Amino acid sequence: MELLTFQDLQLNNKMPVYVQIALYVKRRILLKWAVSGDKLPSRRDIAMQLNINPNTVQKAFKLMEDEGYVRTSSTLGSVIYLDDEIYGRIESELTKEMVAEFIAQAKEANLSFKKTVELISELWE
C-alpha cells in the first residue's frame, strides 16, 4: 500500500483545479503507479502540498468518488479502488484524450491525415 503524493503536480491555468487533481490520479492509475488499495493523503495534506483551498480538494474527492476509482471510509480514509471495468474506462478516456490532442495539433499545423499517418509509421519505431 503506497501513499500517493501530489508534490510533483504542476497546476495549470487551463482547467479547474479539482479536475486537474482527478486527472493526475487517473494518469497515475493508467501508468500503474497507483494501484488498488493505495492510500490518498488527507484533504488537508493535499491542500498544503498544492497550496490550494481544502474545499477544492474536497471537490476533487467528490469527483473521484463519483467516477468510482476512489473510495472513502471512516476506518481506512480514502483509497484507490480499481476493477477491470473502471481501469478500462480510465484507459480509454486518457488514451483517447491524448490522441485527440495530438490530432488537434497536427490539424493546426495543416498536416493531412495521409501525411500524419505516414509520419507516424516512419517515426513509430
Add this chain to the structure above:
Amino acid sequence: MLELKYVEKSFGQSRPILHVRDLRIPSGEIVGVLGENGSGKTTLLKAIMGLGEVKYRDIAINGRPVQEQYDQLAFITEEGSYIPKLTPLQYADFLAAFYPRFDLVYYNKLLKFYELEPNKRIRTFSRGQKSKLEISAGMAKGAKYILMDEPFLGKDMFTRRDFLKLMIGNLKGDETILIVTHHLDEIETVIDRALIMSRGRIEADFYMDDLREQGKDLTAIMAEKAGYKPDRYKTVLE
C-alpha cells in the same frame, strides 16, 4: 455568508471612493480582492471592519449586522492592528478577552515558528517581525471571517510560501477569507473567486474554475478591467 448590501464612501459631490452593492460571499470561500493601487481594495476591507468613516454601510454576517459580531472577524493589515506598547504575551491576554475562540497554543506555536520574542515590547520589533506578529495574532483569533490586506508585502518568497501553507493548513473549511494582494501567481490557485476593483467599484466578480473552463487568464482580465494599455510605455522611449 458575508453580505454587503450597500456600502458607499464619498466626499461631497465627487465620485464615490467606494461603491459596492449586493455582494454575497458564502462561507468557506477564499476570495482574492484584486486591482490597481488606489482602486478601493483596502477601503473595502476597512469598511467591512468598520474602520474609517463611510456614508452608508449595510453589511451583515449570517443575516445579522456586522457591528454586533466583530469577534467573528480578523483583520490582518500591513499597518498593524496590534498594541505596540504590549509584549506579544500581554497582547495575547488582550486578544483572549475579546475573541472567545482565541487559540493561545496556536499563537505560541506561531511566535516560536517566527522566532518572535514573547516578552519584548512589540514596539521594539523590526518591521518584518511586526508583520509576523500581526499574522500570528490574526490567524489565532479563531475568526470565521479573515480579511487580509497585503499580507505578503515586503516578505521574501519563502516567508510567503510558509505563510500560505500555514494559512491553508489551519483552515477548517468554513472560514471565509478575503485577501488583498498583488502576488497573483502565488494566490491564483489558492483563491476560489476573484473580485477585480477599479475606481471604487467591483468591475469583475468570477470564480476561478469558471475562468479556467473558459480558457481565460487572470492577468489578461485584470489588464482589461483596469484599462491597462500594453504599448503605452513606448511613448517614453520614442
